[in-house]
Amino acid sequence: MTTCRLCGSASLIGVVDLGATPPCERFLTAEQLDEPEMTYPLHLRLCADCRLAQIPALITPEDTFTEYAYFSSYSTSWVEHARRFVADAVERLRPGFVVEVASNDGYLLRHVVERGIRCLGVEPSANVGRAARDAGVPTVTEFLTPESGSAIRAEHGPADLVVANNVYAHIPDVAGFTRGLRALVADDGWVSVEVQHLLTLMELNQYDTIYHEHFQYYTVDSAQRALASGDLTLVDVELLPTHGGSIRLWARPSGTGAEPGPRVAEVLAREKAAGLHELSGYAQFADRVARVRRELLAFLVDAAAQGRTVVGYGAPGKGNTLLNHCGIRPDLLRYTVDRNPYKHGRFTPGARIPVLPPDQIAVDRPDYVLVLPWNLREELTAQLSYVRDWGGRLVFPIPRLEIV
Template sequence: MTTCRLCGSTSLAGVVDLGATPPCERFLTAGQLDEPEVTYPLHLRVCTDCWLAQIPPLITPEDTFTEYAYFSSYSTSWVEHAREFVKESADRLALDDGSFVVEVASNDGYLLRHVVERGIRCLGIEPSKNVGQAARDSGVPTVTAFLGPEVGATVREEHGPADLVVANNVYAHIPDVVGFTKGLRALVADDGWVSIEVQHLLTLMEHNQYDTIYHEHFQYYTVASAQRALAAGGLSLVDVELLPTHGGSIRLWARPQETAGEPGERVGRVLAEEKAAGLHELSGYTEFAARVARVRRNLLAFLVEAAEQGKTVVGYGAPGKGNTLLNHCGIRADLLRYTVDRNPYKHGRFTPGTRIPILPPERIAEDRPDYVLVLPWNLRQELTGQLSFVRAWGGRLVFPIPTLEIVEVSR
């Protein structure tokens, strides 16, 4: 990778090199275990001109999202987050039965179902055929497409301009960030709003959340770099919210440049926080690799010691971030016997690279392991409640990030 995908600069500096891993959602069937598995370098760099953190676009969105293993509705806390967003947005923007809402990367309709319930006209744009069909089956109008300027213009022509365009957890997933942003601008009405949620690079680095670096995520945003990316597509950032989701996210509120006006006070405040953390200069990135190495050493030391003591450790969840962690640490089934997941799509499959079996959640109660390693640590509150039953046999939960923590589940 020699040039920045946002500004074209050749001034790219290394942040952390995680070696080479398979794509994080390419779960293996039993029949694929004896076949070769392709891995790709996973090296995060930052552009010292526009400060967009990025990895090389070695796989395409079509490789990942045509058939996708992630269904948003399996996270109850995420569905509730979406419901609250719809309620707040409807109030904030005075959305009613005469409005039109479009969500890009709408997954299985986890968010737009709440729009449908309010009687507001809506449309999902979802590239994955299988999850898009699940949305249609639940009554959410959905087209199968990857957003770009042409698709945005076609949807606008067929359905009209959108009062609100939502793009949650997708702005990091597209290598053509300028083209995608132009697609958002094509969708939104000239006086409309665009709402984007994406992980905040500030919290990613402060809390060692390096497992969220994987091949589906092509870039990692500060508010400063997001502001530049939006401008490149004809949108202006007018407000920002700091959210706890995914370990720390930003909700960007943008409008067409012609009608946006000046950014609000919260934009300036978050920009100042980023600058104070050193993320608008190279110095803020230089110690991250050492902190990542410490997370790896601590987790491996725990797993090796547990194995030496004859203790059983299993996993909970099979998220994309978990596969970055497992591959970077070199964890195999001798240290983590299996992991479980609520998504039936993954049952009977194996994690990419590390080839750890994925089983239904009920298996934990059957086997009564000593420790459960929680891989989707960002859902800590939700999963601590779901796993409270492990206290019946003295089982404990293990959270690997931001630092290794072993938790006894309270009543």
């Protein structure tokens, strides 16, 4: 990687190097265990000029999203988050037509359908898009580009609201994707983008959210520039607890004359105070990442030495970054479980840890359960409350090792 994908600068500064790992959603079948696995460098760099944090685009979205293992509806809290967003957006904006980009299995637009509002999902993964259509959510199988956005607009009309939740980090062509958003939205419409906030990623050591599907990592400062590359003006921002700390960016076509509101200035000031508008603010991150690795490995090695059993809960993409960076294998983590049946009987990429149904935990009654989707802590603590029945304990690895 030699130049910034947003501004073209050659001044890229290393932030943290996590070695080489396989793509985080390429779960293996039993038949693939004796086959070689491709791994790719996972090195986060910062552009010294526009301050966009990014990794090289070594795999393409087509490699990842044509057939995808992640179905949003398996997270109860995420579906509820989407329901609240739809309720608030409909109340405030009164949209007549809503388009969601990267609409997955219809987890969000189903709430729009229930309200009788015309909508359309734009989802590149054929398998999850099919699940959305089966659930009654109109969905087209497309990657968003300026051309596909214009074609969708020509066929379906301009959208009053375009939603792009947790996709803005997944697109290596930031400017092209943003122009696609502009093509979809009406000239007086709204675009809502949710993406993890680099501020909380840095402050809370959330390095496991760095993986090959995420090509860039945004502050409001860098997101404002990215939106402008597609003729969209950032007018408001909300701080959200999702994914360990996210931002919801509200943008409008630049021709509306809308200006950034006071909350934009407030978050920019927080970022600046944290040092993220300067290179120096990133200098200690690699050391904090190394500490997370040492603490987790020390716990797992000690548990194994004492004959204690440790299993995992969840098989998210972030978990695979953590497992591979720490070098964790089945001798330290016997298996993990996941609610998504697509992953059952498969093995995590790289670490090759078996993925089983959730009820296996109650059968085996392990001493510890390592919670890999730590961002769903409240939801999963409630779901796993039965573990205390036999004296089991939950382990959270991020931001620091915690046993509860």
